[in-house]
Amino acid sequence: MSIITRRAALAASAALALTLAVPALAQQNQVVRIGASPGPHAEILEKLKPLVAKQGIDLKIIEFSDYVVPNQALDAGELEANSFQNQPYLDNQVKDRGYKIVSVGLTVNFPLGIYSAKYKSWGEVPDGATIAIQNDPTNGGRSLLLLQDKGIIKLKDGVGFKPGPADIVSNPKKLKVIEIEAAQTPRSLADVAAAAINTNYAVDAKIEPTSAILREDPKGPYVNVIAVRAADKDKPWVKTLVDAYHTPEIKAFVAERFKGAVLAGW
Numbered sequence: 001m002s003i004i005t006r007r008a009a010l011a012a013s014a015a016l017a018l019t020l021a022v023p024a025l026a027q028q029n030q031v032v033r034i035g036a037s038p039g040p041h042a043e044i045l046e047k048l049k050p051l052v053a054k055q056g057i058d059l060k061i062i063e064f065s066d067y068v069v070p071n072q073a074l075d076a077g078e079l080e081a082n083s084f085q086n087q088p089y090l091d092n093q094v095k096d097r098g099y100k101i102v103s104v105g106l107t108v109n110f111p112l113g114i115y116s117a118k119y120k121s122w123g124e125v126p127d128g129a130t131i132a133i134q135n136d137p138t139n140g141g142r143s144l145l146l147l148q149d150k151g152i153i154k155l156k157d158g159v160g161f162k163p164g165p166a167d168i169v170s171n172p173k174k175l176k177v178i179e180i181e182a183a184q185t186p187r188s189l190a191d192v193a194a195a196a197i198n199t200n201y202a203v204d205a206k207i208e209p210t211s212a213i214l215r216e217d218p219k220g221p222y223v224n225v226i227a228v229r230a231a232d233k234d235k236p237w238v239k240t241l242v243d244a245y246h247t248p249e250i251k252a253f254v255a256e257r258f259k260g261a262v263l264a265g266w
Helices: 003-021 023-028 040-053 069-075 087-097 137-149 186-190 199-204 236-245 248-258
Strands: 030-036 057-063 081-086 101-106 113-115 130-134 168-170 176-180 194-197 224-229
Touching: 030 040, 030 069, 030 236, 040 057, 040 081, 040 236, 040 248, 057 236, 069 081, 069 087, 069 101, 069 224, 081 087, 087 101, 087 224, 101 236, 113 137, 113 199, 130 137, 137 194, 186 194, 186 199, 194 199, 224 236
Parallel strands: 030 057, 030 081, 130 176, 130 194
Antiparallel strands: 081 224, 101 224, 113 194
């Protein structure tokens, strides 16, 4: 036997011995590939990695720049979980695309707010004032539901999560509701009494999210969720992942890092 052959045989023997010696360790390391949108969701998961690593989970964070692919990848088995969407969005995806995906735990909320450059509180907004909301059904409907939750308007029964201005059945202050593109809502503040602005657009426009004169409840229907395939929902790693997310360490990180722009929703 040549030196090269003997060395190769010894290396193979050593590798086999190592494999046999540590099967338990290999079994303890559960790889969980989790999809997330860039920004707060991914940042929070990075903070989560060392917490779940102590319990045998190797968390692999994969970022997606759109809201369609993460559910496709999860349903196809290319991910074990994702963290980027709220429950109404997930419900619509499941209904429209037939995904076998379920939510297993609440994460954070990006509360939508009503802002004003003219008034410091909603009580100062006069009757007949013009209020701008987003012109897409999801965000515009969310803004109308916020106004209803605060007792300012009433919507038709059964409108779900996508009501429009035509669904307003009671409007005691006789507000004029106009619809504009979501990205333009911060610019509308100079021309209207108040505007509904998504948190990401408020931050981009250097508007402090906590300055909203009306704001969603952090535990409302638009709290984001961790989603997994329905077949996996009862697996031990799922509970470990969710429990770690719901620890005081993660809640404190969210509060300190995002200063009220993102709120813990559990």
